[in-house]
Amino acid sequence: MAKNLQEKILATASELFYSQGIRATGVDAIAKAANTTKMSLYKYFPSKEELVIAFLRKRDEDFRTWFVAQVDAKAADPKDKLLAIFDVIGEWMDIPEFRGCAFINASAEFPLEGNPVHQLSVEFYDKFRHYIADLAGQCGAKSAESLALQLSLLVEGAIVSEQMKRHSGAAEQAKQAAIMLINGSLT
Amino acid sequence: MAKNLQEKILATASELFYSQGIRATGVDAIAKAANTTKMSLYKYFPSKEELVIAFLRKRDEDFRTWFVAQVDAKAADPKDKLLAIFDVIGEWMDIPEFRGCAFINASAEFPLEGNPVHQLSVEFYDKFRHYIADLAGQCGAKSAESLALQLSLLVEGAIVSEQMKRHSGAAEQAKQAAIMLINGSLT
DNA sequence: ATTGTAGTATACCGCTCGGTATACTACAAA
């Protein structure tokens, strides 16, 4: 069960961190939920903070990989991909485990700018915005950076809105707004 | 110092809750920062949760009052007010104490839908969206509800974005996007 | 002078937190 245990601990911790919040999840609870002990946990992760960082790093990797794959599967043209982003977000929100964006939540729980957890959240959204800016550039938007930032605001707003109140149609409205902004930026 | 102490405790707690997070702020720290004792604190607030609720209730009151006053001071016409919203948000973000939206943060710290803290956050944004929808209706938007939701997504997105990375121009980009959406909805 | 009220001081409660020490079992490689 060598490497397996480490991964299981991380997976269990990730689920608890995401669903209940990081501060609300104790180390004992993680060990118990993973059917192991604190001793084993601390063999792989020297501190809770390191475990949190590992959680966010993996989340960054996994989510972005999953996300672009989803977008690619829905559209080939860069402009269509920009719109597909909102469809993917909308589908993501519909799964019952959805509890908002792990990075937005983490940066709310650790608000100090210097905090490494906060920093990882910043990096995630930088990459995300860069991904959108790339697409915007490919379809010849007037100002790709501006459009990308505007679209990312819609995405983040939709996530936060949906987290507070489920099934409020945030993703759809975000997409409608995105259509206007994209068309306006391509004329 | 009768009623004064209660208010001072609430004010101190509010500042700590907002700047550090709710879970990260202990009752002892609040009492010490307010130059009083836990005994006095618990005379006015039967539990920490009640103190948190009092904090959010007052914040709801104060913020919305302050916000519409700011908007009213900047514009008279409903359409101009819709745009002024983003100027006010932008100025709010520039104050050094800005740490995002207390309600978004609270709902991230208490993600369970049934939680009273989470519920207060939902109510706040319902009122906020309703305020925008009113303005949108006054200036004859095609679909006031849709426009209001879209604009609120931009606002929330800008707040979250600015909270993660300061001075990224989120409010300005949100305003540019809002102009397009509003004009599109008024034609 | 008495009594009630507002607030303080301090010590304490049980519990949980993040983290560690020690001694154990199971097993595989040499």
Place this chain on the structure above:
DNA sequence: TTTGTAGTATACCGAGCGGTATACTACAAT
């Protein structure tokens, strides 16, 4: 058969958590 490795079990640490008990001071109203 030894030795190293992976993991378990359990008890413990100091500190902080939310919350309470008791006894105190200051002061104003009657």
